Each structure stands twice: as C-alpha cells, then as structure tokens.
Amino acid sequence: MTKNEAFYINLGSMTTAVRAKEALEKNGYKSTVGKTGTASGCSWGVWVKEATRAEVIDFIRREGIHV
Amino acid sequence: MIYMDNSATSFPKPECVRQAVFDSFDKYYANPGRSSHSAAVNTAMEIYKSREAVARLVNTSSENVVFTYNATYALNSAIFGTVGDGARVVTSLYEHNSVLRPLWRLEKEKGVKVSFIKPCTPDKTVTAADFEKIVKTSKKPEVLVLTHTSNVTGYKLPVKELGEICRRENILFILDASQGLGTSEIDMEELCVDILCSSGHKGLYGISGSGFMAFSRKNTLTPRPLVLGGSGVLSREKDMPEALPERLEAGTLGVAGVLSIRAGIEYIESIGLQEISRRTRSIRRYLLEGLSVIPSLELISPEINADSIILFNSKKRSCEETAFELDRSGVAVRAGLHCAPLAHELLNTPNGAVRISVSHFNTFAECDEVLKILSHMA
DSSP states (O other), X not given: OOTTSOEEEEEESHHHHHHHHHHHHHTTXXXXXXXXXXXXXXXXXXXXXXXXXXXXXXXXXXXXXXX | OEEOBTTTSOXXXXXXXXXXXXXXXXXXXXXXXXXXXXXXXXXXXXXXXXXXXXXXXXXXOGGGXXXXXXXXXXXXXXXXXXXXXXXXXXEETTOOHHHHHHHHHHHHHHOOEEEEXXXXXXXXXXXXXXXXXXXXXXXXXXXXXXXXBOTXXXXXXXXHHXXXXXXXXXXXXXXXXXXXXXXXXXXXXXXXXXXXXXXXXXXXXXXXXXXXXXXXXXXXXXXXXXXXXXXSSOTTSSSOOSSTTGGGOOSOOOHHHHHHHHHHHHHHHHHOHHHHHHHHHHHHHHHHHHHHTOTTEXXXXXXXXXXXXXXXXXXXXXXXXXXXXXXXXXXXXXEEOTTOHHHXXXXXXXXXXXXXXXXXXXXXXXXXHHHHHHHHHO
C-alpha cells in the first residue's frame, strides 16, 4: 500500500474512533471517522490517508487505544 | 427577579452556554454515534470534547465519562448498576432522595442492607471515625454512597477521609457531586472516588436535562445498564456493548445538554474555580451576617463552612409562607424538605426550612434588597 491510498482501521466504539481521530489530527495525520458492518452488527474506526497503516497503528497504540 | 435558588438550578447561564445550545440547532444537529456522514461525525467530535472537558474537571479519562439526563439518572445508573443482591451499603443522613430512594428500593426488593453514618458531634457533622465504626464491624460494607455537599445546608462532607478508608478497605465509593462541582475542587483520584455523579445544570451552568457519571481512571467495573437500546455499535448483540461510555448511553444523547456542560466548564476555567468560589463565599457571608441580626429569623447551622447555601426559618411563619412572601417581593428561594428528608430530621426541622442558594452572579446590592425585604417581613 502506498501513502496516498486511504485505509481503514477498525476501533470498535464511536467514542474510541473519535478519540483516535482527535489524536491523529493533533499529530498531523489526515483522518476521518468511519463506520463498517461487522458480524456483530457495526463498528467504528478511522479512515487515514497519506500515511502507512503500520505507522498509524503504532501511533494509535502509543496513545493507549486498543487496536 | 433576584434569583437565589442556584442549588435547584443555576441562573443566569453564561453567554457561552446559550451559544452552545444554539450551536446544537445550527451546527451540531446530526445524531452522534449513529450515521457516519460528516455532520454526524462533527457532532460526535463535539460530544467527545465535552467528555474531555468533564474528564479535565474531575480528573479521569474521557472514555469514562457517561452523559445522562440529570444527576438522578446518573445516581440510579450507578446504584442499580453496581450494587448486588444482599449487598451492604453505607450512606449518610445528608443524602438526596436520588440516593435514598434507589437504596430503599434495593433494600425492599433485593435484600440490600442500608446503614447510615450517624453524626455524633454537636454540630451534626460526619467524621471518618463514625464510618470506621461501621467498616470495622464483622459485616464490612461493599459500597459507600455519599454526597459531596449537602443540598440542604451546604455542609461539605469529609469526602477525602472517607474515600481513603474505601480505598484501603476495597469499598466501592459512589460520590454525588451535584452540589459541589463548580465551586469546589473535586479530583476523583485525590478523593479516591470510583464513580462520580452530577447534574450539569447547577454549578456547571449547563441547561436542565443534563448530567453525567464519571468512572475513575482505573475503572474495571462493567455496570449493569439501567436502560437498554440503540448504541450505534454491535447492533446484532443482544446486550449493550461492554465498553464505556456506550454501555450506559442507550439512545440518542441530549446534544444540547452535553454541549452546554462543556461550555459551562470552559466558562469556569476562564474565570477560575477559586475565583468563583471566593466570590460566591463572600456573597454568602455578607448575606449570612445580615440575616443573623434579624431577630425574627432563626439561622440553621450558620457555623457550617459552606460556599453558597444558607438555611433559615422565620419564627413567625412557615417556610412555605416565607418563600411565598419573598416571591411576591421578587426573590426566588426554595422552601420545604429539599428532597432530603433525613437531613431535615437530623437538623430538627421536620417541617422544612427556607434555603437561599447564591451564585457568583449575585451582587451585594441584591443581598441588601433581600435583607431589607426580610426585615420588613418580620
């Protein structure tokens, strides 16, 4: 995946997704909150672009958010 | 109207609170946590900032802030959600019915044993020693539910001392902070509080229909939800999600109320909690000194180190008559039992009393006017 492709990270609740988006934005990442269908109904996460999935997941974990 | 009923709900509200409510019509109108379009996410972001504001105020993390519709809803959620069948619960005689009635219901239906910390001092204050006596019995309590500040007299209970006992003895500590927040520093970590419940429309200047519960940073509780319904997540599951705050926020949030709480907290932060407290206390002290020289009035617990409340009775009229006469003269106060019947029993005011509750918006000129009216009423 290149840095120009947007990717989605599933985080569970809307509150967690919003928390992650806020932390990402404060640190210069471009993100938006999104929702996806799951086996248990639906789940919230963040769409991120201009970054790599690995670095974003690492960042989110360092913020104390479970991914 | 001279408004001195701020313990019921505060008035006036700061301009930023009014603006926050209008913003819920104009900018943050979409349902947070349901749809994922931009308007819904924008509202969700504002709700999250409100969680952050509450978390900052009481020292917890933002995900542990659950918005409710008032303090009663928050206290019911905390009590019914955590107190197990047959549990032993301790509380005080200063509690509001939003604590007493849920506990009495549990006592009646679930075999919960409720005991009260009995003040042994002449000034009817609660001491850590009184609580220790209960803790040291063979049947150690599992839960303490306590008010931070009496809504009847303004008396501040020894929350830190009792909280430390709870922490030491592994007793769940639920604090009703409805009357203290906004004038007192309330740090959940420092006070060893597990769940804090509060209204948003009193000392925090939010609108009526707003409140919240806050769980401590180290929370491991998954309370049984009082209300079940849509959560915007895990919709095929038959129960509410495990994670806070969604677990306890079934249904659409009251966005206007939530935003108003944040605006109120930011207003407090802009002035400074200590300055608000100092100003409120000086207004109260001025009024108290004036009331103390009116011979027809009896001040109740005037020695209490309160921020905003004065309780009194007329020697010639019932409390309701006094409040009625004050209202006719343009002064709003509250008479009666203030939904805290046991506190009035303790204070030996079985027929109630008149409560004046000021805010930092009140002026010394308003105090002079109230004192003049009460002097003439005598």
